[in-house]
Amino acid sequence: MARSLIPTNFPLAAAIIAGLISLGSFGSAFAQPTDIPRTADGRPNFNGVWQAINTANWNIEPHAADFGPVVEMGAIGAIPAGLGIVEGDEIPYTPEARRQQQLNQADWLANDPLVKCYMPGIPRANYLPFPFQIVQSTDTIIFAYEFASASRIVYVDQPDYEAPILSWMGHNLASYEGDSLVIDVTDQMPDTWFDHAGNHHSDALRVTERYTYMGPNVIRYEATLEDPNTYTEPWRISFPLYRRLDENMQLLEFKCVEFTEELLYGDLRKQADATN
Template sequence: MIRVSFIVLVSAGFAASTAVAHHSQAAFYDVESRTEIEGEVTSTRWRNPHVAFTVTVMGADGEEQWSVESNSLNALERIGISPDTVAVGDQIRIWGPRSKFDRYSMRAYNILLASGDEVVMMPQASTEQHWVDHELLAVTPPLENKDITESVEQADGIFRVWAYGRIRLINPELPLTVAAAAAKTAYDPVTDDPVMRCIPTGMPAVMDVTFPIEFVAQADDIVLRLEQWDTVRTIHMSGDPGAPDGQPATREGYSVGHWDGGILVVETSNIDWIFFDDRGTPLSSAVRVVERFTLSEDENSLHWQATTFDPETFTEPVVQEQTFTWEPGEEIKPYECAMAG
């Protein structure tokens, strides 16, 4: 049966000013418009899933206390932005979309720092400079200063760290059953999204990543490490389709792999997770996922294709794909998601 029992009890104001799934911000913010505020930073929180600030703004009726969130800590570190960039006591200006739920909450796309320099906080959402009469701070990503010799020498086929890709759906639209469509309609991201409690996502949604992944050979098996959520998947290379029988169901499921020429084929079942994606598409306990990881001829990219079978959710198999790229010197960082409180 379709499982829709997971409920996260948080207030709309809290939800709008804390964690938001990495590609569903439109559920929480008015991404079609922009707001600009100016004020003094009164607190900062440099943690995953999102860096956050509180800012005191002088409004027409007196002081306003704004809650501001931006990119993840790990993403900011990768573009050279550190906790020293914004500090308590700084007078700053912020530009970005406003919350749909709290009049004094927003997301920071760009910040005009106390130094007078502008910094782009979310290049995946907007790369444009907002305050054109100020200097755009050119930060140096730490990766550019790394010695990549060891990374190049240790790379062996798929066994290396891969930078994230961008997932896309091959089906024209999700072929939902009547029951699944009803469950998705009832989904409320403010109250039902597990991300709001730093609860890691399960298969196959966990593969919709915005951070690096790494394949590691471990005895006869393969370990797939995902930076996001500090997830570790074990791919059992016995090739025995009956291996999952009697194994407990987990968020990541039980994965059995084999090589088809140079392609790593992985079948995962025993998945104990309730959502296919971050938009409330349900999953049943019958879900099964078949992945194919294909290394490019020049070994600089890795194509991922996943086919999800779930007769209680989909009327036909659903196919997704993305391509990971190799950036020598990239590494898996601790994610350590932690909510405010």
């Protein structure tokens, strides 16, 4: 039986509807120049703690609510419905890449690198259900993520700075286009996924991020993804980022390695116990 995309939980429904309204109004909701926080040199000031409110970490494409991987957890372990963040709703995979995505999704709890506390990569780090902090200076911008204490250094107006090796969070070069911060992310490890649904890429992935204020406390995040090994054409995602205005807001520690030890090594412990 097909499941409805409309959640029965009213607060969740209200949140999703609000997100849809926000996404639908992107085109006319950019902040006026006078509303934008600015640095001393006149650039948009993105310093602060930010967080996305969506279900993209489950699946960046539209999806119905579903049973979670551990049915004994009941409703709290179920997968929430989501409208998706992919423009046009569907990722333009090659046929082979779509088949791989479906295989990934069929056993995501065992295969999603994030479950094992690997670095999330870009763009996934920006829509995890964890906050992240932007620390901005003239020639570098640091993104610090609460999940796994991941981080990346963005080099501003340094186009000749080459990536020495592939890395989990990529090689990040930025420039400003008017009041938008544009970051070109390349040289990412091919092992990261975009979500629990197994959406994936190769090491040829190029992500062009764009950060634009919609108001003093809301950023429109857009990213164009290109990977000729995996997709038939470039495609885009977009969603709002909200400034965390909590009093004394700061990133807390989520060193997820300790939570993966039983998952990764539990069988070895059980074997040792059985021989003693």
